[in-house]
Amino acid sequence: MSERLVVIGGDPGGMAAATEARRRRPELDIVALEKGAWTSYSACGLPYLVAGDVVGASDLIVRSPQQFREQHAIDVRTRSEVMAIDLDRRRVEVRDHEHDRTYELPFDLLHLGLGALPLRPPLPGIDLDMIHGIQTLGDGIELVEHAASIGAQRVVVVGGGYIGVEMAEAFVQRGAQSVTVVEAGPQVMGTLDSALGELVGEEMGRHGIDVRCSTAVEGFEPGAVLTSNGRIATDLVVLGLGVTPNTALAGEAGIDLGVKDAIKVDHRQATSAAGVSAAGDCCESYHLVARRPVHIALGTVANKQARVAGINLGGGHASFPGVVGTAIARLCALEVARTGLSEREALAWGFDHVTATIEASTKAGYFPGTEPMTVKLVAEAGSGRLLGGQIVGGQGAAKRIDTLATALFAGLNVTDLIDLDLAYAPPFSSVWDPLQVAARQLAR
Amino acid sequence: MSERLVVIGGDPGGMAAATEARRRRPELDIVALEKGAWTSYSACGLPYLVAGDVVGASDLIVRSPQQFREQHAIDVRTRSEVMAIDLDRRRVEVRDHEHDRTYELPFDLLHLGLGALPLRPPLPGIDLDMIHGIQTLGDGIELVEHAASIGAQRVVVVGGGYIGVEMAEAFVQRGAQSVTVVEAGPQVMGTLDSALGELVGEEMGRHGIDVRCSTAVEGFEPGAVLTSNGRIATDLVVLGLGVTPNTALAGEAGIDLGVKDAIKVDHRQATSAAGVSAAGDCCESYHLVARRPVHIALGTVANKQARVAGINLGGGHASFPGVVGTAIARLCALEVARTGLSEREALAWGFDHVTATIEASTKAGYFPGTEPMTVKLVAEAGSGRLLGGQIVGGQGAAKRIDTLATALFAGLNVTDLIDLDLAYAPPFSSVWDPLQVAARQLAR
Numbered sequence: 001m002s003e004r005l006v007v008i009g010g011d012p013g014g015m016a017a018a019t020e021a022r023r024r025r026p027e028l029d030i031v032a033l034e035k036g037a038w039t040s041y042s043a044c045g046l047p048y049l050v051a052g053d054v055v056g057a058s059d060l061i062v063r064s065p066q067q068f069r070e071q072h073a074i075d076v077r078t079r080s081e082v083m084a085i086d087l088d089r090r091r092v093e094v095r096d097h098e099h100d101r102t103y104e105l106p107f108d109l110l111h112l113g114l115g116a117l118p119l120r121p122p123l124p125g126i127d128l129d130m131i132h133g134i135q136t137l138g139d140g141i142e143l144v145e146h147a148a149s150i151g152a153q154r155v156v157v158v159g160g161g162y163i164g165v166e167m168a169e170a171f172v173q174r175g176a177q178s179v180t181v182v183e184a185g186p187q188v189m190g191t192l193d194s195a196l197g198e199l200v201g202e203e204m205g206r207h208g209i210d211v212r213c214s215t216a217v218e219g220f221e222p223g224a225v226l227t228s229n230g231r232i233a234t235d236l237v238v239l240g241l242g243v244t245p246n247t248a249l250a251g252e253a254g255i256d257l258g259v260k261d262a263i264k265v266d267h268r269q270a271t272s273a274a275g276v277s278a279a280g281d282c283c284e285s286y287h288l289v290a291r292r293p294v295h296i297a298l299g300t301v302a303n304k305q306a307r308v309a310g311i312n313l314g315g316g317h318a319s320f321p322g323v324v325g326t327a328i329a330r331l332c333a334l335e336v337a338r339t340g341l342s343e344r345e346a347l348a349w350g351f352d353h354v355t356a357t358i359e360a361s362t363k364a365g366y367f368p369g370t371e372p373m374t375v376k377l378v379a380e381a382g383s384g385r386l387l388g389g390q391i392v393g394g395q396g397a398a399k400r401i402d403t404l405a406t407a408l409f410a411g412l413n414v415t416d417l418i419d420l421d422l423a424y425a426p427p428f429s430s431v432w433d434p435l436q437v438a439a440r441q442l443a444r
Numbered sequence: 445m446s447e448r449l450v451v452i453g454g455d456p457g458g459m460a461a462a463t464e465a466r467r468r469r470p471e472l473d474i475v476a477l478e479k480g481a482w483t484s485y486s487a488c489g490l491p492y493l494v495a496g497d498v499v500g501a502s503d504l505i506v507r508s509p510q511q512f513r514e515q516h517a518i519d520v521r522t523r524s525e526v527m528a529i530d531l532d533r534r535r536v537e538v539r540d541h542e543h544d545r546t547y548e549l550p551f552d553l554l555h556l557g558l559g560a561l562p563l564r565p566p567l568p569g570i571d572l573d574m575i576h577g578i579q580t581l582g583d584g585i586e587l588v589e590h591a592a593s594i595g596a597q598r599v600v601v602v603g604g605g606y607i608g609v610e611m612a613e614a615f616v617q618r619g620a621q622s623v624t625v626v627e628a629g630p631q632v633m634g635t636l637d638s639a640l641g642e643l644v645g646e647e648m649g650r651h652g653i654d655v656r657c658s659t660a661v662e663g664f665e666p667g668a669v670l671t672s673n674g675r676i677a678t679d680l681v682v683l684g685l686g687v688t689p690n691t692a693l694a695g696e697a698g699i700d701l702g703v704k705d706a707i708k709v710d711h712r713q714a715t716s717a718a719g720v721s722a723a724g725d726c727c728e729s730y731h732l733v734a735r736r737p738v739h740i741a742l743g744t745v746a747n748k749q750a751r752v753a754g755i756n757l758g759g760g761h762a763s764f765p766g767v768v769g770t771a772i773a774r775l776c777a778l779e780v781a782r783t784g785l786s787e788r789e790a791l792a793w794g795f796d797h798v799t800a801t802i803e804a805s806t807k808a809g810y811f812p813g814t815e816p817m818t819v820k821l822v823a824e825a826g827s828g829r830l831l832g833g834q835i836v837g838g839q840g841a842a843k844r845i846d847t848l849a850t851a852l853f854a855g856l857n858v859t860d861l862i863d864l865d866l867a868y869a870p871p872f873s874s875v876w877d878p879l880q881v882a883a884r885q886l887a888r
Contacts, residue, residue: 012875042808045870059810299875300868307862321863328867337867364486366503399840402847402866402877409864410854418751419765420853422846423772423781424744426489431456431743433846 002027005313006092006107007074008082008249010034011043013280013302014113015068020310021111022072028314030074031105033094035081038137039065044299046140047163050147051170057141085110085253087273109275109313112250112263113306116243116281116297125220131237134167143238152235153177156225158217160188164240165200165331168209171238180210180232182217182225189336191327192390193343195357196376199392200331207332243297245282258284262295267319269309277313279305286322289340289387289408290349296323324408325388328398335398339405340388343378352381356442360434362396364426373397375438377404377414384413384443389435396428403435414439446471449757450536450551451518452526452693454478455487457724457746458557459512464754465555466516472758474518475549477538479525482581483509488743490584491607494591495614501585529554529697531717553719553757556694556707557750558726560687560741569664575681578611587682596679597621600669602661604632608684609644609775612653615682624654624676626661626669633780635771636834637787639801640820643836644775651776687741689726702728706739711763713753721757723749730766733784733831733852734793740767768852769832772842779842783849784832787822796825800886804878806840808870817841819882821848821858828857828887833879840872847879858883 005021005028007014018032032039038061045060054060065076079097086092091106118133120126132143146152155171157164160183171179181188181204187197188204188211204211216228225232245262247255256272258264263271263283271278280302284293301323311318328337346353355378363370371394378387389404391397407417417439424431432440449465449472451458462476476483482505489504498504509520523541530536535550562577564570576587590596599615601608604627615623625632625648631641632648632655648655660672669676689706691699700716702708707715707727715722724746728737745767755762770783790797799822807814815838822832833848835841851861861883868875876884 042810042870042875044868044875045808045810048811048870053812054810298868300866303875304863324865326865326867328869328872330869330871335872339865339867364489366486366489366498367492368497396840396843399843399867399872400846402844402864403850405865405867406847406850406854406856409860410850410856412850412854416853419748420846421768421770421783421849422744423770423783423843423849424488424742425772425774426486426492427774428772428779428843431486431488431747 002029003108004029004031004106005109005111006105007032007111007113008092009113009115009280010036010039010076010078011113011115011280011302012040012299013115013282013306014111015040015063016303016306017111017113017277017279017310017313018074019072020307021313022074024311024314024316032068032074032076033080033082033092034076034078036136036138037078039063039068039076039078041137042299043135043137046134046137047166047170049140050144050167051173057137060137082249085249087253087276111309111313112271112276112278112282113280114246114249114282117246118239118243119241120239121217121241123217123219128220128222130222130235131220131239133239134163135243147174147236150235154234155179155236155238156232156234157181157238157240158225159183159240159242160185160211160213161190161240161242162327162329165189165204166329167238167240168204169207169332172208178210179208180212180234182215182227182232183211183213184216186214188213191338191342192336192392193376196374196390196392199374200334200336203332203334243281245295247282250278250282259293260295267321268312269305269320270312277309279309288322288324290345294323296325298327324405326401326405328401333394334392335395336392337398337401338388338390339401340386340408341378342388342390346378346387351387353378353387354381354442356438358434358438358441360437361430362394363428364430367426371395371397373434375434377438377442379414379442384415386412386414386417400433400435414442418443446473447552448473448475448550449553449555450549451476451555451557452536453557453559453724454480454483454520454522455557455559455724455746456484456743457559457726457750458555459484459507460747460750461555461557461721461723461754461757462518463516464751465757466518468755468758468760476512476518476520477524477526477536478520478522480580480582481522483507483512483520483522485581486743487579487581490578490581491610491614493584494588494611495617501581504581526693529693531697531720555753555757556715556720556722556726557724558690558693558722560725561690562683562687563685564683565661565685567661567663572664572666574666574679575664575683577683578607579687591618591680594679598678599623599680599682600676600678601625601682601684602669603627603684603686604629604655604657605634605684605686606771606773609633609648610773611682611684612648613651613776616652622654623652624656624678626659626671626676627655627657628660630658632657635782635786636780636836637820640818640834640836643818644778644780647776647778687725689739691726694722694726703737704739711765712756713749713764714756721753723753732766732768734789738767740769742771768849770845770849772845777838778836779839780836781842781845782832782834783845784830784852785822786832786834790822790831795831797822797831798825798886800882802878802882802885804881805874806838807872808874811870815839815841817878819878821882821886823858823886828859830856830858830861844877844879858886862887
């Protein structure tokens, strides 16, 4: 009998590993278990589903269970929840919600793509119907249907990070009369340093979003959110508080957990248990700049880790060097991106650092359609090693973050940035790219 | 008496060195000699002046002679042409066209920003009034005035490289009835490999430009261009045949010339003559991928070299590591970029190489406004070292070339590209950036 690989999780952290293993080992018996109804969809697309930019939920599905079965010979079982992992007996206990039965499934190799769970603070009223998480495709579909059925005009988003801001904008675009973002911290987009985060907050105001920072949510009652700064009447609440690794199952099985209870993995995505790998939002990543394990729940990281895990499951040899903390978003009319360490992170992690922040333009200053952009760079004092960067600006600003992400990956310093042969033509940039203008400022 | 630095050339290759030297040595006597009437303008903006995107020539001027005098205490002398350099007596002979006189100017330090000259093939009729070069701001102003005064409806552009294609598009935008590009080679944009160059040629056709490849210009007569494929009636001819380093003066003075008669410089931008540096279109660059000197006439390179030369003239220590051959353009509705070695160059320079070409999309495939983009990568066989890349696609495609330029600068290989923590959100990219899709294809 051929060896069996069991994959837990139908998201990229699981399925990208399954397909990579399949490519290398045609004879492997692969079973993938997903507790929901869908596989391999773009969770990052959910705000655009709510906004109406994307018309149908099916547009967000990259590969259906049927496609995995037919094109990749992977036995995908949806609505199949793993209740326990027995490492000694090498089997998992599966709850088949479709047929209301439980069975045991033996494995030789096990791969965990357990994902993450949205944070749901244990506040009074948290289970009211008007409160929606926005983590899965099912969540997105439910939210859209609920908003439409009650004709929701007042929406409160709890949390001013990426998903919170994107959801707020989505409801403005849907035509909601009032959209309020409640953020406990002093600024939205806490992943950016304050001056750049404020640019986003101002832009949200211009888009008609009521931004309330330094405001803690204390509870909910039908038709209202109760906060440290008063009661906000609302038809609908969206929770955008981030996620936590979904690792109870792994922890109970005795697999080592690390930062924020994410599964510890080595460079080959192997866990502490023999023959068990993990990838995606459930596990740690190594931060190449901070030089420490971190938990970053992003689809890009999940796909890369899963590819590496899949190559190794398939008998190859691959390693995942780590992440540099890149993220990007279009928030209202602003493009926003960051990579490496923010100044706040550099401080928190004890890096002796210097920074420079400059104002520049997305195209040549005289070119029609040029828009402002702000760049902040953080570098190590003394060595000049680049530690991170942040960009906020108009069209064409944010994807420049990839240049910094590549520089961080390669360990370049600020004077290297000045020397880079970056592309210039008037429709794209000033002759010194804004990143280099910032680097020159920092070098002085 | 304080030391005197004489700078020849009012373009960035000269003036950026002058301002950098000034910043470091306030006491230095700096005289800059420019044979034309303008300093420090964006030559890359000329097509947009012709197109009408940029309304006034003054928009293209970064700093006027007056600004250099007042803000940087640089004695800029326009309409002042250097006729000879005497290295032994350390003086230059200056022809002052304004006052119709000639004088000698002694120097302690000399910096050459001599620029380049547009190629003007010695064909019959090349001196006809209807034929315009397009190298200087003066050329651009003359061309616009001439086109307007004769109401030019038929335009022929000779040469299908960046400037030729940009000028052809500019005349379409001005409303010319017929615009023809005559290219001697088998494709336009010979800087791209053939499949990608053809995408540009097709796009030009859709924009109403008559593209005639494999067609040699044999001469001109009033109202017509004579080619190997027949006569083309025209009101105006624009020469877009590229440039050659303007180094006769340097060569006559005994300064060593190298590739394509560009001035030989070391990593500090020093020439073979003591106390004489050079930067910009007149001198060589070191190609970090090809590992050989090359001549690349681009404003970005000129500015970087001039910055390094200026730091050294100012008593500091800087070196210019070299270029990787990055270039970008918006051609009709397409964005086009390249860096490193094309397959043609890899072949010519003897690199054992492999390539991959993929089709992807500028944003997530389901996202509104996503457009196709094509990526070609070239890598060294065996080592997997990245050698180059080319991109042709819709909005947001081409500036991604900076990621490859940074990877080339850092000497990354194709598997590193796969691991890069590039930014993803649906308005910007697919979850695997198209560059990584190409890298994965190449790694297989």
